[in-house]
Structures are given as structure tokens and as C-alpha cells.
Amino acid sequence: xxxxxxxxxxxxxxxxxxxxxxxxxxxxxxxxxxxxxxxxxxxxxxxxxxxxxxxxxxxxxxxxxxxxxxxxxxxxxxxxxxxxxxxxxxxxxxxxxxxxxxxxxxxxxxxxxxxxxxxxxxxxxxxxxxxxxxxxxxxxxxxxxxxxxxxxxxxxxxxxxxxxxxxxxxxxxxxxxxxxxxxxxxxxxxxxxxxxxxxxxxxxxxxxxxxxxxxxxxxxxxxxxxxxxxxxxxxxxxxxxxxxxxxxxxxxxxxxxxxxxxxxxxxxxxxxxxxxxxxxxxxxxxxxxxxxxxxxxxxxxxxxxxxxxxxxxxxxxxxxxxxxxxxxxxxxxxxxxxxxxxxxxxxxxxxxxxxxxxxxxxxxxxxxxxxxxxxxxxxxxxxxxxxxxxxxxxxxxxxxxxxxxxxxxxxxxxxxxxxxxxxxxxxxxxxxxxxxxxxxxxxxxxxxxxxxxxxxxxx
Numbered sequence: 001x002x003x004x005x006x007x008x009x010x011x012x013x014x015x016x017x018x019x020x021x022x023x024x025x026x027x028x029x030x031x032x033x034x035x036x037x038x039x040x041x042x043x044x045x046x047x048x049x050x051x052x053x054x055x056x057x058x059x060x061x062x063x064x065x066x067x068x069x070x071x072x073x074x075x076x077x078x079x080x081x082x083x084x085x086x087x088x089x090x091x092x093x094x095x096x097x098x099x100x101x102x103x104x105x106x107x108x109x110x111x112x113x114x115x116x117x118x119x120x121x122x123x124x125x126x127x128x129x130x131x132x133x134x135x136x137x138x139x140x141x142x143x144x145x146x147x148x149x150x151x152x153x154x155x156x157x158x159x160x161x162x163x164x165x166x167x168x169x170x171x172x173x174x175x176x177x178x179x180x181x182x183x184x185x186x187x188x189x190x191x192x193x194x195x196x197x198x199x200x201x202x203x204x205x206x207x208x209x210x211x212x213x214x215x216x217x218x219x220x221x222x223x224x225x226x227x228x229x230x231x232x233x234x235x236x237x238x239x240x241x242x243x244x245x246x247x248x249x250x251x252x253x254x255x256x257x258x259x260x261x262x263x264x265x266x267x268x269x270x271x272x273x274x275x276x277x278x279x280x281x282x283x284x285x286x287x288x289x290x291x292x293x294x295x296x297x298x299x300x301x302x303x304x305x306x307x308x309x310x311x312x313x314x315x316x317x318x319x320x321x322x323x324x325x326x327x328x329x330x331x332x333x334x335x336x337x338x339x340x341x342x343x344x345x346x347x348x349x350x351x352x353x354x355x356x357x358x359x360x361x362x363x364x365x366x367x368x369x370x371x372x373x374x375x376x377x378x379x380x381x382x383x384x385x386x387x388x389x390x391x392x393x394x395x396x397x398x399x400x401x402x403x404x405x406x407x408x409x410x411x412x413x414x415x416x417x418x419x420x421x422x423x424x425x426x427x428x429x430x431x432x433x434x435x436x437x438x439x440x441x442x443x444x445x446x447x448x449x450x451x452x453x454x455x456x457x458x459x
Contacts, residue, residue, distance in 0.1 A: 149208025386425025
């Protein structure tokens with residue numbers, strides 16, 4: 001390798017940059033981890049000093065029950081990495097863990113168990129939400145369940161469904177699985193899957209999804225090259241090794257190469273049914289690293305729904321107005337920190353019909369120091385500072401020939417931590433206390449792609 005770098009002329013500035021890219025790509029190609037290359041980026045401008053007592057008063061839920069209660073923590077969750085969260089209402093949410101750290105570093109066979117999803121419910125007479133594990137019923141045997149992004153959707157008659165991005169690799173393929181949420185019995189009942197031929201080109205790298213109607217969703221891809229069929233560490237052919245090197249090179253040079261797909265479906269398919277229930281195509285391109293995505297429903301008929309997409313490496317939220325045939329760019333909102341996931345808070349939405357404007361709040365899982373967040377320590381805890389960040393935007397809906405426009409109004413960190421106890425922040429929301437007036441308080445919920453539980457902080 002050193003001889004190769006010498007031959008391309010490492011003495012010139014351009015060649016030195018190229019040599020660094022090639023060297024890192026070669027090392028990472030054999031190290032087997034995408035996090036290695038992101039760590040090399042070492043984005044120092046992301047770092048903001050955090051007071052040592054920033055997380056004072058926070059609690060950690062590592063099992064079902066009441067966080068902070070004596071019985072909590074006796075039966076730990078089977079799966080780690082509660083990477084994404086989705087609202088049911090202002091006081092209730094679902095968080096899912098897919099063991100993504102182990103999945104991507106060591107492969108599907110190394111994950112601890114099938115994914116774990118929990119229900120968070122605030123109560124009028126308790127400080128912290130109750131954490132209840134949701135039993136998964138009817139999921140097809142033999143298919144892996146490694147959940148990444150999720151979206152909870154309310155249907156007709158109050159029916160709740162959860163759509164999950166599932167990296168099943170050689171035991172089921174890249175797919176979206178759909179469950180009905182039975183709150184009475186605390187269960188997720190399997191309904192079916194959505195899978196498309198195009199998903200093969202994004203094996204292992206689909207990330208998050210936003211369901212914008214009863215028959216349509218958008219889904220992000222966060223890496224430009226698919227994983228090998230048996231998982232990210234298991235490149236077997238020369239082509240698969242070259243694809244991995246190309247992925248690392250694209251990230252190092254911040255090549256704009258990740259995409260968002262748009263899928264229309266006619267229903268979910270049974271396990272053995274053909275993949276003829278969905279049509280997908282690439283709808284948006286040009287992201288350095290598309291990650292979380294969320295949906296803002298229209299406040300009245302005739303106005304477009306909006307989607308917001310995290311561009312992780314650019315540190316922006318990109319907004320789009322969705323039409324029947326297109327997704328039109330409506331604004332780019334800069335962020336202080338690198339964000340992972342984003343969640344729209346429907347309870348905060350305020351619409352001014354006379355002006356055709358609205359105010360919306362969103363919450364991001366913020367990565368305060370990207371270089372630390374992306375280091376892999378062979379199972380050791382990652383001291384990765386993070387935050388639950390509230391982003392407020394103004395929306396101008398289209399009228400009189402003007403396109404929709406979105407601008408940032410405010411941004412604040414509701415909760416900060418230094419990463420010494422809880423690393424790898426990936427998602428956040430604010431839950432209000434059930435039955436209480438919204439006075440701006442509540443509980444900030446933080447998830448992680450790696451940690452065995454959930455962090456909760458008063459706000």
C-alpha cells in the first residue's frame with residue numbers, strides 16, 4: 001500500500017489529499033466499518049463544550065417499568081440501540097431498537113436478538129413515562145428483524161400502524177415491515193411487508209421513512225453503495241470490496257450521492273406473496289448523507305404535505321412540498337449540531353389561515369462531536385456528547401403562484417449530555433405530561449444507535 005501511495009506522487013497537494021483518501025479507504029475496507037471512515041472526517045467544528053453536570057436530573061431506562069423505581073433494570077431489554085422514535089400523540093410514543101451497532105460492525109449473525117420496541121406513556125401523577133415492551137406477534141419465522149427507522153401512522157377509525165425499515169439481508173432482504181399497534185394488550189401484530197426490486201440497490205443502507213398518506217411513503221438512503229448480501233462486514237467478491245472502498249471515498253470527499261425514494265403501495269403483502277404491491281423510484285438526489293425524515297401533514301385541503309430530510313454531513317434540514325408528481329424544494333434550514341433523526345411535533349403546530357403561514361416544531365437527535373460519535377471501540381462505551389434539540393420553523397404555504405417556503409425561527413438544546421454515560425445520540429422528542437396543559441415543559445427522550453436503553457431528561 002505504501003509503495004502504491006509513493007507511485008502516485010504524494011508530494012503534491014492534490015496527490016496528498018488523494019493519497020489520504022485511498023489510504024483511509026484501504027484501511028477501512030479491511031477494517032469493515034463505515035464508522036471508521038466517518039471518524040477520520042474528525043469534524044472539529046461540531047464540538048461545543050458541555051458542562052459536567054449537563055445531564056443532572058436525567059434517568060436511564062434499561063428495562064420495562066418506571067424509570068428510577070427500585071424494580072427498574074431487573075430485566076434488561078434484549079436488543080440495544082433505540083435508534084428511532086415516533087409519536088403516537090403528545091404524551092405517547094414508540095421507540096425501537098435494532099442492534100444497529102452490532103449489525104453493521106459484526107454482521108447479522110452477531111445481533112443479540114430480534115428487535116425490541118417499547119411504548120412510552122406519560123401520566124399525570126408521575127414524573128417519568130412508563131416504559132412497556134411491546135410483544136411482537138406473527139412475524140414470519142426465518143426472517144431477520146433489524147429495525148432502523150420507524151413511523152407510526154394513524155389510520156381510519158383510529159387504527160395505529162407502525163412502518164419499520166428492516167435490514168433482513170440474506171434472510172428476507174431490504175424491506176419495510178408493517179405492524180398494527182394494539183395498545184390494550186401492548187403488542188405489535190404483524191400485518192405484512194412492502195418490498196421492491198429497487199430496494200436491492202439499497203441493501204442495508206435504507207435508513208428512515210415518512211408515510212405521507214395511506215398509500216405512499218418516502219424513504220431515505222444514507223450510504224451511496226449497497227451492503228453485501230450477507231451484511232456490511234462480509235464483502236466476499238472483488239466487486240464488493242471495491243464498492244465498499246467507493247462508499248468510504250464518497251463520504252471522505254463528501255460527494256453528493258445519497259438519495260430519497262418515493263414509494264406508492266396498494267397494501268401490504270403476505271410473507272409468501274410476490275412483490276407487486278408497490279412502485280418505487282428515486283425522487284430526490286444530491287444529499288451528502290440523507291438520514292432522518294419526517295412528515296408535516298397539510299393543515300387543510302388544497303395545501304401540500306411537507307417532508308423534512310436531515311442532510312447529516314451538511315448539517316441541514318431540507319424541506320420539500322409534496323405534489324402528486326414531484327417533491328419541490330421549499331427551504332434549507334441550517335443546524336448547529338450534526339443531526340441524525342428528526343421528528344415533527346404535531347401538538348406544537350400552529351396555522352394562520354388568513355396569512356397562509358404556520359409554525360412547526362421538530363426535534364432532532366443531535367451529535368455534538370461527530371468524530372467521537374463514529375468511533376468504534378470494540379464494544380466499549382463511546383464518550384459521544386449529544387443533545388435533544390428543538391428546531392422551530394416558519395412555513396409559508398404556496399399561494400398566488402408562489403411556492404412553499406420554510407425558514408428557521410429558533411433552535412435550542414432541551415437536554416445535553418457529555419457522552420460519558422450515554423453515547424451515540426440518534427433521536428429525540430419531547431413528551432408532555434398526560435392531561436396537563438402544555439407550558440413548554442415535559443420530558444426529553446433520547447435514543448441511541450448503540451446504548452442498551454433510553455435517556456430521559458426534564459425540560
